Amino acid sequence: MNLKNCTGCGKLYVENPSGLCPECFEKEEKEELIITEYMRKVDKASMKQIHEETGVSERTIMRMMKKGRFVGNFEISYPCELCGAPITEGRLCNDCGMNILSQANKEKAKDEKKEAERQAALKRSGRMYTREKD
Numbered sequence: 690m691n692l693k694n695c696t697g698c699g700k701l702y703v704e705n706p707s708g709l710c711p712e713c714f715e716k717e718e719k720e721e722l723i724i725t726e727y728m729r730k731v732d733k734a735s736m737k738q739i740h741e742e743t744g745v746s747e748r749t750i751m752r753m754m755k756k757g758r759f760v761g762n763f764e765i766s767y768p769c770e771l772c773g774a775p776i777t778e779g780r781l782c783n784d785c786g787m788n789i790l791s792q793a794n795k796e797k798a799k800d801e802k803k804e805a806e807r808q809a810a811l812k813r814s815g816r817m818y819t820r821e822k823d
Contacts, residue, residue: 696752720745721758728763735775736767 691704697713707714766775769782776782
């Protein structure tokens with residue numbers, strides 16, 4: 690029986706899979722119903738719009754999305770972690786993801802070029818040393 694601090698309110702509680710104390714878990718379930726009812730009306734909304742219309746905090750909405758708590762045919766957008774562009778899945782928009790991938794590929798190419806140059810230098814200086822007999 691482990692004790693943890695609730696990520697919602699900070700109170701001490703007996704650890705459970707939700708990561709929340711019973712009071713916060715109940716509150717989150719009620720907020721989920723509020724959001725679901727709102728989303729049934731609008732189908733598409735940003736996290737900011739949901740917050741403004743329902744009063745549920747953006748932090749709570751994001752936590753619920755990460756846990757996969759929203760089920761339905763609606764789309765919730767939230768900001769990309771790098772540039773702030775609206776996205777509906779993942780942590781980065783396509784442009785930021787491609788930018789990071791491009792940078793990683795450039796670094797990999799630099800490393801491969803350095804290794805090839807090192808190998809070529811070893812081949813050029815490939816001397817053979819022998820011991821002279823007395």
